[in-house]
Amino acid sequence: SAVISQKPSRDICQRGTSLTIQCQVDSQVTMMFWYRQQPGQSLTLIATANQGSEATYESGFVIDKFPISRPNLTFSTLTVSNMSPEDSSIYLCSIKAGVTDTQYFGPGTRLTVL
Amino acid sequence: AQSVTQPDIHITVSEGASLELRCNYSYGATPYLFWYVQSPGQGLQLLLKYFSGDTLVQGIKGFEAEFKRSQSSFNLRKPSVHWSDAAEYFCAVGQNYKLSFGAGTTVTVRA
Numbered sequence: 001s002a003v004i005s006q007k008p009s010r011d012i013c014q015r016g017t018s019l020t021i022q023c024q025v026d027s028q029v030t031m032m033f034w035y036r037q038q039p040g041q042s043l044t045l046i047a048t049a050n051q052g053s054e055a056t057y058e059s060g061f062v063i064d065k066f067p068i069s070r071p072n073l074t075f076s077t078l079t080v081s082n083m084s085p086e087d088s089s090i091y092l093c094s095i096k097a098g099v100t101d102t103q104y105f106g107p108g109t110r111l112t113v114l
Numbered sequence: 115a116q117s118v119t120q121p122d123i124h125i126t127v128s129e130g131a132s133l134e135l136r137c138n139y140s141y142g143a144t145p146y147l148f149w150y151v152q153s154p155g156q157g158l159q160l161l162l163k164y165f166s167g168d169t170l171v172q173g174i175k176g177f178e179a180e181f182k183r184s185q186s187s188f189n190l191r192k193p194s195v196h197w198s199d200a201a202e203y204f205c206a207v208g209q210n211y212k213l214s215f216g217a218g219t220t221v222t223v224r225a
Contacts, residue, residue, distance in 0.1 A: 101146040101209070
């Protein structure tokens with residue numbers, strides 16, 4: 001399977017600031033996804049990022065808060081804007097593999113907002 | 115809308131004992147079914163998946179899962195647990211290329 005990396009692996013940020021998380025894949029993929037995992041919780045899909053088109057956001061997530069870029073088939077970024085302590089979570093990117101719904105995940109970015 | 119239920123929030127098992135984690139889903143058709151494991155401080159690793167065919171699927175690390183259509187279940191099993199199996203386990207259902215995750219089951223392994 002593809003190798004997926006994320007940067008940074010963790011960060012501590014001040015409220016009101018923004019953080020951009022990078023997701024890099026070692027092969028070309030059509031579909032990439034961004035998830036949020038709040039402390040002690042399961043994963044919630046934020047948005048689907050397709051190359052060449054706007055990201056598709058899930059209910060409860062908006063582009064102004066979580067802008068996403070997908071400049072090519074191996075890279076995507078998620079920005080967490082105007083952060084508050086409630087944004088403290090692990091953010092994970094994933095890729096869709098093959099014709100099924102199988103997804104492989106990056107190692108995650110652990111974000112703490114003070 | 116589809117949903118995934120993992121009834122057990124936390125399971126403690128002795129090393130060497132067997133383990134079974136329950137997963138039930140609600141979906142009109144047979145969905146794609148997955149089990150992922152998340153070790154502390156790590157991302158998610160795919161253990162196994164079911165799409166069709168043989169209802170007993172084998173995965174990595176000695177895990178297997180059985181799909182039972184009549185019970186809408188996809189339970190994960192391991193005959194003999196190792197201390198390294200202590201982790202969070204997530205069941206997921208795939209529909210239209212998206213995954214919906216259960217709440218997760220935390221497995222603690224005692225010596």
